[in-house]
Amino acid sequence: xxxxxxxxxxxxxxxxxxxxxxxTAGREAILDILSKSAGHLSAEDIYLKIHARDANVGLTTIYxxxxxxxxxxxxxxxxFGDGRARYELAEGPQGARHHHxxxxxxxxxxxxxxxxxxxxxxxxxxxxxxxxxxxxxxxTGHVIQFYGLCRACSExx
Amino acid sequence: xxxxxxxxxxxxxxxxxxxxxxxTAGREAILDILSKSAGHLSAEDIYLKIHARDANVGLTTIYxxxxxxxxxxxxxxxxFGDGRARYELAEGPQGARHHHxxxxxxxxxxxxxxxxxxxxxxxxxxxxxxxxxxxxxxxTGHVIQFYGLCRACSExx
DNA sequence: TTGTTAATGAAAGCCATTTTCATTAAGGAG
DNA sequence: CTCCTTAATGAAAATGGCTTTCATTAACAA
Numbered sequence: 001x002x003x004x005x006x007x008x009x010x011x012x013x014x015x016x017x018x019x020x021x022x023x024t025a026g027r028e029a030i031l032d033i034l035s036k037s038a039g040h041l042s043a044e045d046i047y048l049k050i051h052a053r054d055a056n057v058g059l060t061t062i063y064x065x066x067x068x069x070x071x072x073x074x075x076x077x078x079x080f081g082d083g084r085a086r087y088e089l090a091e092g093p094q095g096a097r098h099h100h101x102x103x104x105x106x107x108x109x110x111x112x113x114x115x116x117x118x119x120x121x122x123x124x125x126x127x128x129x130x131x132x133x134x135x136x137x138x139x140t141g142h143v144i145q146f147y148g149l150c151r152a153c154s155e156x157x
Numbered sequence: 158x159x160x161x162x163x164x165x166x167x168x169x170x171x172x173x174x175x176x177x178x179x180x181t182a183g184r185e186a187i188l189d190i191l192s193k194s195a196g197h198l199s200a201e202d203i204y205l206k207i208h209a210r211d212a213n214v215g216l217t218t219i220y221x222x223x224x225x226x227x228x229x230x231x232x233x234x235x236x237f238g239d240g241r242a243r244y245e246l247a248e249g250p251q252g253a254r255h256h257h258x259x260x261x262x263x264x265x266x267x268x269x270x271x272x273x274x275x276x277x278x279x280x281x282x283x284x285x286x287x288x289x290x291x292x293x294x295x296x297t298g299h300v301i302q303f304y305g306l307c308r309a310c311s312e313x314x
Numbered sequence: 315t316t317g318t319t320a321a322t323g324a325a326a327g328c329c330a331t332t333t334t335c336a337t338t339a340a341g342g343a344g
Numbered sequence: 345c346t347c348c349t350t351a352a353t354g355a356a357a358a359t360g361g362c363t364t365t366c367a368t369t370a371a372c373a374a
């Protein structure tokens with residue numbers, strides 16, 4: 001077994017077990033699919049990919065697993081306003097780097113951008129600090145997202 | 158009939174008719190409720206308020222009217238991630254002033270804040286410009302929102 | 315006043331997600 | 345390695361916000 005793969009498994013197995021969750025084939029499969037896809041998969045996307053690749057993991061389990069993985073902090077749940085949740089590997093040593101999303105409201109294409117991120121993050125950090133103090137809130141997250149029409153959708157109209 | 162009220166009515170009646178929509182009792186009632194409530198009402202909230210105040214407007218009509226009012230730009234549709242849309246009077250001469258939202262993920266309380274707004278708006282504007290150019294997008298909107306636990310929910314745990 | 319057509323409401327439908335419940339299997343104890 | 349406790353799973357049913365359908369009503373222009 002290749003060293004890299006082994007270490008990767010160790011990593012998420014430890015994280016799951018450390019949080020009191022069991023390591024199962026379904027969880028492994030879902031995590032594997034997320035790590036090999038370019039983000040933004042819906043539960044059904046994952047369901048289809050899992051069934052295409054090999055075998056049986058019910059939709060229910062996919063939803064439950066995604067909850068677990070969110071809980072553990074390995075996966076981020078995204079909302080692009082189209083009525084279904086999307087999931088991507090959370091940023092971190094194993095995941096992608098920090099980015100925000102630009103969503104086409106016509107074709108639902110999503111662009112991850114990292115430009116301007118530094119300024120955004122800096123402003124968000126300051127604002128969070130200010131809001132926490134002023135409103136006595138413990139801030140745990142934020143959403144910053146842009147919506148619009150991509151080139152194709154803009155012209156096709 | 159008081160002058161203020163008359164002018165207020167004129168205003169939205171004109172706006173509706175100018176966009177080819179008819180003026181109906183239901184639309185008047187919904188708009189009135191929105192203007193007298195402190196923001197963030199769900200369709201069902203409005204439904205209950207309408208039935209408490211006087212009479213019959215079906216939930217279907219409320220959804221349809223809110224769509225119309227969004228279309229005309231009189232109402233903003235909000236998404237706080239709890240699975241139901243919220244609506245508030247759009248900012249403008251008749252509506253509230255520009256603000257963003259701070260959401261408690263435990264009790265769903267929402268705080269409108271205007272602090273830090275100038276900087277946020279400025280950054281958003283610049284980022285939009287950059288993204289439009291780089292990704293050839295026509296940006297039509299954005300979401301910036303903070304999530305966390307309010308004082309009460311933080312302690313009650 | 316009348317005619318056209320948008321607006322309405324009740325009921326049915328839609329669909330992502332959740333719940334229920336009986337079955338299976340992870341992983342610690344022995 | 346085997347047992348045992350309990351989490352994990354899947355199928356099916358349920359949930360719930362929202363939308364569609366369709367027959368009826370009412371805006372408002374002529």
